[in-house]
Structures are given as C-alpha cells and as structure tokens.
Amino acid sequence: MSIAPSSTSADLLTDEVDRLAITTLRFLAADAVQSANSGHPGLPLGAAPVAWTLWSRHLRHDPAHPRWPDRDRFVLSAGHGSALLYALLHVFGYDVTLDDLAHFRQLGSRTPGHPEFGMTPGVETTTGPLGQGLANAVGMALAERMLAARCNDAEHRVVDHRTWVLAGDGDLMEGISHEAASLAGRLGLGRLTVIFDDNNITIDGPADLSCGDDALGRFAAYGWHTLSVEDGNDVRAIDRALAQAREVESAPTFIKVRTTIGYGAPGVEGTSKVHGSPLGAENLAAMRVKFDWPSAPFHVPTTLRSVTAELGAKGAAAHLSWVQRYANWTADNPQLAVDFPLDRVPAPSNCDALARLFESPAKMATRQASGAALTALAAEYPALVGGSADLAGSTNTAIPGGDVREGDYAGRTIHFGIREHAMAAVMNGISLHGGLRPFGSTFLVFSDYLRPAVRLSALMGQPVIYVFTHDSIHVGEDGPTHQPIEHIESLRLIPGVTVLRPADSAEAALAWQIAVENLSGPTALVLTRQSVPALGGDGLSDVRERGFRIVRGDFNETRVVLAATGSEVSLALEAADLLAGRGVEAAVLSVMWRDRLEAALSADPGTLPNCPVVWTEAGATTGWRAIARDRDHVIGLDRFGESGPGPQVAAHLGLTASAVANAALTALGQQGAQWDDGSSRIVSP
Secondary structure: OOOOHHHOOOOOOOHHHHHHHHHHHHHHHHHHHHHHOOOOOHHHHHHHHHHHHHHHHOOOOOOOOOOOOOOOEEEEOOHHHHHHHHHHHHHOOOOOOHHHHHOOOOOOOOOOOOOOOOOOOOOOOOOOOOOHHHHHHHHHHHHHHHHHHHHOOOOOOOOOOOEEEEEOHHHHHOHHHHHHHHHHHHHOOOOEEEEEEEOOEEOOEEHHHOOOOOHHHHHHHOOOEEEEEOOOOOHHHHHHHHHHHHHOOOOOEEEEEEOOOOOOOOOOOOOHHHOOOOOOHHHHHHHHHHHOOOOOOOOOOHHHHHHHHHHHHHHHHHHHHHHHHHHHHHHHOHHHHHHOOOOOOOOOOOOHHHHOOOOOOOOEEHHHHHHHHHHHHHHHOOOEEEEEOOOHHHHOOOOOOOEOEOOEOOOOEEEOOOOHHHHHHHHHHHHHHOOOEEEEEEEHHHHHHHHHHHHHHHHHOOOOEEEEEOOOHHHHHHOOOOOOOOHHHHHHOOOOOEEEOOOOHHHHHHHHHHHHHOOOOOEEEEOOOOEEOOOOOOOHHHHHHHOOEEEEOOOOOOOEEEEEOOOHHHHHHHHHHHHHHOOOOEEEEEOOOHHHHHHHHHHOHHHOOOOOEEEEOOOOOHHHHHHOOOOOEEEOOOOOOOOOOHHHHHHHOOOOHHHHHHHHHHHOOOOOOOOOOOOOOOOOO
16 A cells, blocks of 8 residues: 555545544644653654655555555654654554553553554554664665565565664764664665654753754665655655655665654743643643643544555455465565565574584584584575674675675675674574564674664574684783673673574584574574584483583582583593592583573572582673572683784693692582692682
C-alpha cells in the first residue's frame, strides 16, 4: 500500500482530516505523558505532522498483521518520543488501546517509556539509546535488498518494501549515526529514508550550543539524496518530499524537516523545558483551548477512526495480495522458501559439516578452527551472512559467496569497514528484519566499541553471532592497547549473552554449532590468535549440559581440579604434568561455557568434586572469584598487559604452568616448588 496523493481520494485525506489527525496525535501523546507524570512531549507535539503524513500516505502496513514480512518498517530512532508512536499505533488500529496509552510508562504496561521490541505490536526495534535505531534501520534496509536479490525473479516479487526512520538531533550527534550513514551511502540503500526532526533543541538548550553541523551537506557527502522541508506543519510539502524519496532507488534519502519542539504548548513551545517533562495540567488545559479540543483526555474523533479504518483496509488488501504472490512463489521455489523464511530468523537445517571437525587432530589457533567451521557451516546454511570490521583475514570470517556491493546484494560477505559499533547495530537490524542470520567479527579488545549494540541484541533476544578473536595478552607485541583484560568478563555480565571460549579446534566447531542453534539471543565466540593443541572430541556433549568437559583425569580419583578456558586449558594440562611428577593426580577441565557451569553448580553443588579447584583465565578474575570456594585459587589478570612476545608477556604476568601447579599444591596444603620456568605466582581468592 503506497498511498501517494494521486492514489488517495480527495474526500479521504482532506485538510480537515489532516488537522484532526495531527491534533489527535498531539493530544494523545501529551495526555499519555501527563497521565504518567513522566515522559517526553516535545517531539510528539512538533513531529506529529511528519508522522501523520508518512503513515497516512506512504507507509505500507497492515495494522491487523503487524509482522507481515513485506511491510514497510518504521523506526522511531528518537525513542524518547515513544508517546507519538503509541498514538499512531492506536489511531491506525493496531492492538494498542486507549487504556494502554493511559498506562504509559507504568510497570507491566504495553507502552513502556521507550519502544521495546516484542512488547508492543508495531514496534520494530528497541530504541532510546540514540543512534541505535537509525543503524538498525540500515540493517533492515540492507536485509531487504539482500533478500530481494535472493528471492525475487521476473515472475515473483515477494520482497519489495521500504524502511523509514524518524530521527532527532541526538541521533545524528551520536557517533554510531556517522558510521551507519556512511555505510548506507556506500551500499546505495535506496529503500531507506531518514527524516530528521530538526527542532534545534537538546536537553541543555539550543542544539547549536554543541553542534553546528550542516546535516544536509554531511549526508550528501555520504552519498545520500538530500531534501529539506522548511515548515514542519506543511503536510503538502512533507508529502512531496516523501514522494521524492520513494522515487530514488540508487541512494538512501535524508529529509531535513524544520519543526518546533512542543508545538502549541503555551509558555514552553520551542524551549528545552518541553523536551522531557509533562506539560502540566495548566499548560495542557490552555493548549486544549488554543486548539479547541475537548477537555476529556484521550479523545479520538469518530471521523478520524473512519479514515484510518479505510487506510487500514487498503493495507489489508495489499497484504492479502502479497499473501497470494508469496504462495505462488513458494510453490515455484520451495527450497528458497525453506532457506529464507521471511517471517523469522532462519535456523540451520543441520550441522553435519561441523560434526566432521570435532575430531580434528591439528594444532591451530581457535580463530583458524572457527574459520574452518564457518566455511563448512556456510555451505549448509544459505541464510548465514556477515563479515568483519575490516579484519576478515585476521578473524578468519571470509566465506564463499561473493561480496555485498552497491547495486549487487546477492553476495554473503558484508564489508562493514572500520565501524564496529555500526556493524553490531546493523546486524541487529538484519536479524530483526527476518530471513537472514547475521554474524560479525573484530578483535575482542574492540568489543568495547560495540558493547551498546550487544546489550540491545540481548535485550531484544536477537540471535546475532559475534566473533571476537585475539582474545588475550598472547596478542603480544601489539601491547596493552590490544590485549583484552576485562572484556570476557564484561560480556558475561550482559544478561542473555552466551559467551563461549573454546580451547581447541573441536570446541571451536562445537561453539559454532551452539551459536547457530541458539535462536533466543546473541552468542559471542571468544577465540585465540595463537595456536593451541588439539584435545580431541571426547566429552563435548558435557559442554552443552554442564558448560565444561574433562580433558584429563577422573573426578573419582583426583585430589585437585585445574579448570581453565581457551588457551589456558593447555596451560592447565602442562601444570597437571608437573603435578604428576610430584605424585599429585589432577583432573583438568575445559570450561568453554561458564554461564552453563554456574547454572549446573546452582542446581547441583556436587557437579564438581569436593576438592580444591584452581581456576585459570587470562583475564579479569572477578567472576571466577564469585564461584570459587574456600580452598580454591584463582589465577588471572587484574592489570593491563605489556608489549612483547606473547609467551614472554604471559610469563612476566604469572600465567605459567608452574604458577598453576603451585597454586594446586598450596590448595592441598603442600609446599610449592621451583619449576623450570622459575615462576610461582599465585592469586588467591
């Protein structure tokens, strides 16, 4: 449904209907904020004409089926203006009631303070952290083009929609918007339109106190088509700009619309006071008089309901037409329909190729093993797409299938450029869109650059796969700036993120299998730069159940347990050899999935034997101390690294087999020994 003026009857969207609709949206938003005594009325009051014009004339949607795969996407990147979005959803007939509006921002309501994916029908993504929504929209628009290249043919067009964004000055100031907009321009995403609510106000006052950017010039430099509307209340001018945006297929469009924040609110209109505070009973009453609006809150004129019902019927007809086209396409392309289910993130049909890698005898870096697993998996999983932040050769994430380029979206490798934050947010958008499964990669230390988007992956339950390599001080000569310390622990702290740190090639293949089967949230694979010995495929099933496997020894015979992750598992094995020379048998565990271990211990404290454990990881010790028992010891790093060859740095910082062995002896009440490497450092809980 594309309701441009030429296809809309003059008696439907008249000037009077536009006035009624815009005023209704303004008061519904203001009433919701007032009812909550909390919220942001400024944007809804100023941007209501833009939103109404888009939703009534250009946005293709079916309120009765908000997840229709070929709908247009609308992203409110300026998520603090959520009251406007909820008002739109209500008047257009989505399952958002007046009671929902009246319970805006209340505990358990379906109208939370910022839009939340999965909470409210019609909300496409969780927004609020500024810039994230705009970057998500780039991912959605990219997914549309990539799926169109895969699914459409001369006889069938089952992927044919647009992505629309309403953004504010805060979105454009955030660095992620620069990254994402640059990528969108380079890829020529002509189905993407960003509408800039240019009200020149931030919380602290006029926006030009801190930002004097030429927004049109900036986006033009990125390769965008740019337009400007000088009066944010001029529905006809807004309509013309949106129509022009739809005519341009070779580049995304940026429309700057000059608005007045808090339009119509006496005393606070055009000021920062109206950004994030209720209008107050007195101001709201005066505004009702000004607009000749009924005094009862949450008023929706019958005339408007009739108009939006008719618009909804047009959307339903467009949806029904698509359903028939989709049925015909499915009949003609059954395998494509299986490979690219447009209504959800696809799961792999099988992981047989990974199983062949579980017994790999080769000594290799887990990043290399991950690359082999990814290549094998990609052959069986057509929907798997992704790339790196300009590090594919180092992260081993290049897959066959060609590159995604401007005008050619049939490839599988996305070159995100040196834009870690945008990469993660774009992957969220691809995942939210449905039909494709995204992965992205960078060095673990740069997970700091994309952490806000990882958090939103988890908050929205999006099954994005993050590949983080160069995972420890063994990066070596690149020095402390590139040696991650707190990063693994930091990722584990985010609720809902599955963090996997494999110890060898077999575990790397298993990690990929767990990652692609996990459709409930994001997965982070944490991988080594340096080679590690192969440990074989025994006990891999235990990792799924308990988070760890025994790679040496027996719980029934051991006097001490050496538990480690990643490359430190081989360190623990060396320590076990040292201890065996002293007559001490140690069991060695590879703890690939610590969260699963913690869950197992919570359910059954007897998961581990009643003997001391030495926990070892080349990173912050906080989380390990939390699970350590009285006689346990923790070896790790709570300081930054050093520049030098990796093995020398590790020895200098006390990450040695002798340190692990002496920690075990101390835990057993025995005297430590002087081993060949001369180190005996112990970090106690």
